[in-house]
Amino acid sequence: MHELAITQSVLDIAVGQAQRHGARRITAVNLVVGELTGYVPDSIQFYFDLLSRGTPAEAAALNVRRVPTQVRCRQCRAEFRPEEGVLWVCPACGGLGGDLLSGNELLVESIEVE
């Protein structure tokens, strides 16, 4: 359920762009998904296959680039990827917490059309 609304938006953006460029068919949708957003690529794919039927994006490849969560430690300034994506403990100094550098992305980067 969680991914349904997201996938509909992805499809709307892709189809809208394709129409604007007079493209007949979308062959690929390139998506960027940050780890921290909690969106699961397999689930997006599942809904994409369902929702794209009968649209110019039917049978398009859905390429998802995952962006790992990246945090900068407030104590020692080391940059790290939290363990399992969630536990914000600096592996360099053991400090708890930091500032988010990446991982919140959710965007359609490009589409490929014919």
Next chain:
Amino acid sequence: MTVQIPVVEQVLSANDQIALQNRSVFDRYGIAVVNFMASPGAGKTSLVLRSIEGLRGRRRIGVIEGDLASRIDADRVAAAGAPAVQINTGGGCHLDAPQVADALAGLPLAELDLLLIENVGNLVCPTNFLLGEHRRVLVASVPEGDDKPLKYPGSFVTMDAVVLNKIDLLPFVDFDVAAFERGVRAVNQRAPIFLLSCRTGEGLEPWLEWLAAA
């Protein structure tokens, strides 16, 4: 021939546009809007009810209640004397900006100072959908455990305030308040943390002051 078209569009841009429109409606009427997020059972509705009661005479409060189904919460709020609109998402796990835009038609906006939006009980996706709110509050509760900030950083990182509800249960469960506060601070340096109990009323005053100033 295949052609690549650069897009670089936020997936939720359509939602975000409508959230901006909602925000301009709120600003036009001078209404402060607070989005309440929590897991099911943390006490969002109880906190909304306590807030209506605690700010009676000081702030004119309206409420938007988000739930999968039923009018239970909106009826409770209306019984407490605040105009309320129920949004049933029909299984959807979060509120989105268009739903809130539709709900505004059911509220006497000119007569409100403060609008509380109770999101669907879920600590994951409501975070990603802007509704046009000015402030975001996460309601956690003692029985859920003190590790929630570490497990849901994506949610805690965006909050303007964090409430820990059900502190009357602290003597009965293994909940380390300091560990919880450290967990919140790990991902969020700025949000004030309010420890309170909607059941006993303990700790409500600082929360009400914050909300009144929101």
